[in-house]
Amino acid sequence: MKKIMQIGLAALLVGFSAGCASVTYSSPGLLDGVSVKGVEGKKLGQLVVIDTSGYYILWTIPIVSGNLRWDEKKKTIKGGTSLFRDQVGFNELQNALLKLAESRNCDLADVSFYDSDASYAGASYGGAVGTLFGSSHMGVSAILIPRTTDK
Numbered sequence: 001m002k003k004i005m006q007i008g009l010a011a012l013l014v015g016f017s018a019g020c021a022s023v024t025y026s027s028p029g030l031l032d033g034v035s036v037k038g039v040e041g042k043k044l045g046q047l048v049v050i051d052t053s054g055y056y057i058l059w060t061i062p063i064v065s066g067n068l069r070w071d072e073k074k075k076t077i078k079g080g081t082s083l084f085r086d087q088v089g090f091n092e093l094q095n096a097l098l099k100l101a102e103s104r105n106c107d108l109a110d111v112s113f114y115d116s117d118a119s120y121a122g123a124s125y126g127g128a129v130g131t132l133f134g135s136s137h138m139g140v141s142a143i144l145i146p147r148t149t150d151k
Helices: 002-018 088-102
Strands: 019-024 047-057 059-066 081-083 106-119 134-148
Touching: 019 059, 047 088, 081 088, 088 134
Parallel strands: none
Antiparallel strands: 019 047, 047 059, 047 134, 059 081, 106 134
């Protein structure tokens, strides 16, 4: 029983350190000269990537996940971790991306979502304990297209 408690504590600590959400931008001007199908003739802004992950007990009970809630004051996601809330999902990522684009007065192009899940059933600490835990990692990337004001 002591070993199971130690493994559970270790899994929780990993979750606290890894279950986070982040927003990353490419350097300004990096996409100069790049053409993207569907937005020919428009100046490309920056590439933005929103990334989050979460850890679960029995794949349904969230332990920790990245915090994708919108911070109206900073005009970005809150980031960091969110305890006992599942914020790893398509809707959460899409909402964060749309709010971020709107806050920067940009449209979006070349939007791509990615998703991966993991199980710890075969890990060295014991398959039986590993089957109790799972993780999910999701993200979205897009190119920001600055809106022009036609007068």
